[in-house]
Amino acid sequence: xxxxxxxxxxxxxxxxxxxxxxxxxxxxxxxxxxxxxxxxxxxxxxxxxxxxxxxxxxxxxxxxxxxxxxxxxxxxxxxxxxxxxxxxxxxxxxxxxxxxxxxxxxxxxxxxxxxxxxxxxxxxxxxxxxxxxxxxxxxxxxxxxxxxxxxxxxxxxxxxxxxxxxxxxxxxxxxxxxxxxxxxxxxxxxxxxxxxxxxxxxxxxxxxxxxxxxxxxxxxxxxxxxxxxxxxxxxxxxxxxxxxxxxxxxxxxxxxxxxxxxxxxxxxxxxxxxxxxxxxxxxxxxxxxxxxxxxxxxxxxxxxxxxxxxxxxxxxxxxxxxxxxxxxxxxxxxxxxxxxxxxxxxxxxxxxxxxxxxxxxxxxxxxxxxxxxxxxxxxxxxxxxxxxxxxxxxxxxxxxxxxxxxxxxxxxxxxxxxxxxxxxxxxxxxxxxxxxxxxxxxxxxxxxxxxxxxxxxxxxxxxxxxxxxxxxxxxxxxxxxxxxxxxxxxxxxxxxxxxxxxxxxxxxxxxxxxxxxxxxxxxxxxxxxxxxxxxxxxxxxxxxxxxxxxxxxxxxxxxxxxxxxxxxxxxxxxxxxxxxxxxxxxxxxxxxxxxxxxxxxxxxxxxxxxxxxxxxxxxxxxxxxx
RNA sequence: GGGCCUGUAGCUCAGCAUGGAUAGAGUGCUGGACUUCUAAUCCAGUGGUCAAGGGAUCGAAGCCCUUCGGGCCCGCCA
Numbered sequence: 001x002x003x004x005x006x007x008x009x010x011x012x013x014x015x016x017x018x019x020x021x022x023x024x025x026x027x028x029x030x031x032x033x034x035x036x037x038x039x040x041x042x043x044x045x046x047x048x049x050x051x052x053x054x055x056x057x058x059x060x061x062x063x064x065x066x067x068x069x070x071x072x073x074x075x076x077x078x079x080x081x082x083x084x085x086x087x088x089x090x091x092x093x094x095x096x097x098x099x100x101x102x103x104x105x106x107x108x109x110x111x112x113x114x115x116x117x118x119x120x121x122x123x124x125x126x127x128x129x130x131x132x133x134x135x136x137x138x139x140x141x142x143x144x145x146x147x148x149x150x151x152x153x154x155x156x157x158x159x160x161x162x163x164x165x166x167x168x169x170x171x172x173x174x175x176x177x178x179x180x181x182x183x184x185x186x187x188x189x190x191x192x193x194x195x196x197x198x199x200x201x202x203x204x205x206x207x208x209x210x211x212x213x214x215x216x217x218x219x220x221x222x223x224x225x226x227x228x229x230x231x232x233x234x235x236x237x238x239x240x241x242x243x244x245x246x247x248x249x250x251x252x253x254x255x256x257x258x259x260x261x262x263x264x265x266x267x268x269x270x271x272x273x274x275x276x277x278x279x280x281x282x283x284x285x286x287x288x289x290x291x292x293x294x295x296x297x298x299x300x301x302x303x304x305x306x307x308x309x310x311x312x313x314x315x316x317x318x319x320x321x322x323x324x325x326x327x328x329x330x331x332x333x334x335x336x337x338x339x340x341x342x343x344x345x346x347x348x349x350x351x352x353x354x355x356x357x358x359x360x361x362x363x364x365x366x367x368x369x370x371x372x373x374x375x376x377x378x379x380x381x382x383x384x385x386x387x388x389x390x391x392x393x394x395x396x397x398x399x400x401x402x403x404x405x406x407x408x409x410x411x412x413x414x415x416x417x418x419x420x421x422x423x424x425x426x427x428x429x430x431x432x433x434x435x436x437x438x439x440x441x442x443x444x445x446x447x448x449x450x451x452x453x454x455x456x457x458x459x460x461x462x463x464x465x466x467x468x469x470x471x472x473x474x475x476x477x478x479x480x481x482x483x484x485x486x487x488x489x490x491x492x493x494x495x496x497x498x499x500x501x502x503x504x505x506x507x508x509x510x511x512x513x514x515x516x517x518x519x520x521x522x523x524x525x526x527x528x529x530x531x532x533x534x535x536x537x538x539x540x541x542x543x544x545x546x547x548x549x550x551x552x553x554x555x556x557x558x559x560x561x562x563x564x565x566x567x568x569x570x571x572x573x574x575x576x577x578x579x580x581x582x583x584x585x586x587x588x589x590x591x592x593x594x595x596x597x598x599x600x601x602x603x604x605x606x607x608x609x610x611x612x613x614x615x616x617x618x619x620x621x622x623x624x625x626x
Numbered sequence: 627g628g629g630c631c632u633g634u635a636g637c638u639c640a641g642c643a644u645g646g647a648u649a650g651a652g653u654g655c656u657g658g659a660c661u662u663c664u665a666a667u668c669c670a671g672u673g674g675u676c677a678a679g680g681g682a683u684c685g686a687a688g689c690c691c692u693u694c695g696g697g698c699c700c701g702c703c704a
Binding site (some may be wrong): 038057083128169170172188193267295314319320380384454455459474486487498504508513517519521587588 | 628629630631632638639640643644645646647649651652653659662663664666667668669684685697698699700701702703704
């Protein structure tokens, strides 16, 4: 709590002054000055008052700043009226430094209570268990994981779910491949099972459908058996999907992603939750039995501005969206929970991963939330909109169910070409079916090779184990940062060559700033002593760094309230840029006198800790050496 | 035909929710800084009709309307 203190103080002083002057109440804004020459903080109150008072903003600014100067408070040093009309403030850095550095040294720095311990569910990943994860899936995983980390920091009670569609068409496809397409259920040596299923079996079976109608028929049969779940085929499929899932989760683990519970679609289907929900929807008048037209005999959801959506076909069989509705209602805790939970695994950070089971041998646990965030790319917006509407009717609460959409990842023309598709330079959508994608493990591997070489070059004395660890951390940092730094509604055009860049606005750049700070502290003769008053920090590099550190909780609040992970990414980058400027221009270990060395060591320490916390929200590790 | 997203420097993107000061980064290109607290860095230069047009406003990249370009979605498939 630091820059916030400065803003709050200015806001309340201005409010008081405005009241004393009998000015009308206006919703003014206190924000960071857009340029350093304007000071540290600016306020637009004069523009809002100008019309009402029939005075020019500058005149009002002069009156207000004159009043303000009578009592500048704790954190403000100077108040000026700018000819443009703004009221500008210069911070009292002795106080601000003190307050910022002392709070940033705390372990819980940045924690902010936005969530008030509200139970919130974040569902992400949810990749069909018939293939390996590709870079498109990675965007979903990283958005979901980052959001759940941010919400956790903002004191929501977060539960992370991964929905496993183990009874869908895509799983049926690889089962057809194993049973009728001649593919061995054992992958070739050295190939991960998920890669084998996706890259080889799935792609080939899909191709064979074109020429073999018999195989297409088999698929329909397999799909039916999967939903029933009793046949030999279904048991075999269960083994296969679990093996694939296991491999997918290894990739997630590599990315630093963990979950609380795996929800299997097959069990939702068999739990009969659908029946309950369907009856409820009938009672509430959400679904109608269509009497005429092309949907005659179907149960449909009426939509004012779009086509009606069929929920139950005229033959009585529910469509796939009917699986999503009970699941959504379950996530919101609106149904009696039919599941028991058994331990699936213990994850890297010690967090236990549970899975749903219908067998009564498991525990009774609660993975539902007052609010639910479902991370799915925006191609599914229409369906998610329908589900959101139904859930808001069920819960009579508009925002209980929230679809967090994002634009998908496409391949650059160049990268498509390396995969054997000539798009005349244009970017293209990835396709699992056609085998046109870049696997997540692959990109991590080649990034790892590059980061290993770089790390070794710079740190020849480090042992093999450390080098491997650092290179993996940096590779993951590069990928995670690339996936989160831009806005959710902008598509990412993935290019193999460009993704290997480790300079500029990248994860490694930020990690490098951390390593530099760590190195200074490591080489320092003494530990930083915080029991001083920080009066020697006067250069713009030092003050800017303190200010940047002081913005942490404001950024977390912003990111949590707007569900916008990129805000934290930008913050990390800004923090790193500010530190690098400090590093280049200000000497720490060879500063003029002892107390200055100590004060600077304190800022470096606070920077390092704050950056590590911010990077942790992005799931990016902070290496001590690079 | 309908719906959602998008258009800012050569390229990739911030800024838009909540209008206000000279529109910012990265990358590219040009030049400069390493016997160092690690150059995965820093400094300087280069580069913009904020897609176009109109409207409301004292004031628009931002708000409203129209047009144009790009992407995605719209099955009794999943």
